Structures are given as C-alpha cells and as structure tokens.
Amino acid sequence: DAGITQSPRYKITETGRQVTLMCHQTWSHSYMFWYRQDLGHGLRLIYYSAAADITDKGEVPDGYVVSRSKTENFPLTLESATRSQTSVYFCASSDLGGNTEAFFGQGTRLTVV
Amino acid sequence: KNQVEQSPQSLIILEGKNCTLQCNYTVSPFSNLRWYKQDTGRGPVSLTIMTFSENTKSNGRYTATLDADTKQSSLHITASQLSDSASYICVVSAKSGDRKLIWGLGTSLGVNP
Secondary structure: OOOEEEEOOEEEEOOOOOEEEEEEEOOOOOEEEEEEEOOOOOOEEEEEEEEOOEEEEOOOOOOEEEOOOOOOEOOEEEOOOOHHHOEEEEEEEEOOOOOOOEEEOOOEEEEEO | OOOEEEEOOEEEEEOOOOEEEEEEEOOOOEEEEEEEEEOOOOOOEEEEEEEOOOOEEEEOOEEEEEEOOOOEEEEEEOOOOHHHOEEEEEEEEEOOOOOOEEEOOOEEEEEEO
C-alpha cells in the first residue's frame, strides 16, 4: 500500500529496555522526520533526515538514535527507555523539506513502565 | 523566541454552523504557515500551506487567511460537519537551514448534532 506506515501502533516496555519504532514510506520522499506529541506541548522534532545516510538532531534528540540506510525506512531507537519517553510518536515524510507538505504516519503510542 | 499561539483552546459548535480559529505567531524570519487537522488517534493531515505572498487559501469548506504584517492567521470552517470534530494545529516554518517547523498546541473543535 502506498503511504507512510508506522509499527507497532502500540508498545509497552520497561524502563531500561531498548525499543525500536519503525517507519516506512513508499513515495521515495527525501525527507523523513520523527516527532513526539505530549499533552501541553506542540509536536516536537526528535530527529530528521534529508536523504539516506544523512540525519540530524531536532529539538529533543537526547535518548534517541536514528538511522537511514535506505530512503524508505527511518527507524527510531530508544537506547534505554525512560518513563519520560512515554509519548505518542509520529513519523513523517516530505519531498523537499520545509516548504512542502509533510505526510504523517498514524503514530505509535509508547508506554514506558 | 519563536512561538505559535492558538485560540480558542477548545470550541464546541452545532453542526451546520461556521467557526473561525485563530493563530498568532512570532516566528522570524517567516517561511510559510500551515494548518493541519488531527483526528483523535491519527496523525496530522495538511489542510493548507501559505507563503508570505498569499493572503487566502481554500481547501473545500476550509479557508485559511494570512496577514504577514500582523503575524496572524485564521482558519474558517464553513457549514461544519460532524467529521470536522478534531484538533486544528497551526504550524509556522522558519526560514532557516533546516526549515524548522514551530507547532502550536491546537484548537480542539467539537461539532455536535
């Protein structure tokens, strides 16, 4: 199916565990983004990637790692999950970055207990 | 500090009525302004994108306006439908190297029959 998909949709993990959230897009968009959404905050950018093998930090990168070996995939890894990382995570992609429309996945609700 | 403020925080209207949501921003230098619709449990979906030179842009029953001088935008919804119940988020792109997006907290709109 065309579009951008995230997996899993829901995840519960324990403090200290490593967890990876997956993101896959079929449009061959250059740019991909990871955001987190929490009550009382607008979406906050964690990491973004302008192309395969090019990644850069966003507003709240601490505790997260990303990679982009292929254009279509942009996984987000929490190296050692903390309760403060309980959030809804959204992946997005866009063709040319800031001046073009970004398309969002359906989100991953992560709970760290 | 780059900020985006939206009002009202929440709003309930009757089906068929019109409403207007407000967005004020202090982002500089300005690149573009977007309105997103986010249904509960879903990712944001773009409604409009406006650049500095655009005053009005429509997408069906949604009409966005932009006054770059006063740094204000509005989203007008005409003849509301139950499916319009969602959060509407104003997002401003700063003209920087990474085209950073500054997200508002959104206006939660409920449309009642």
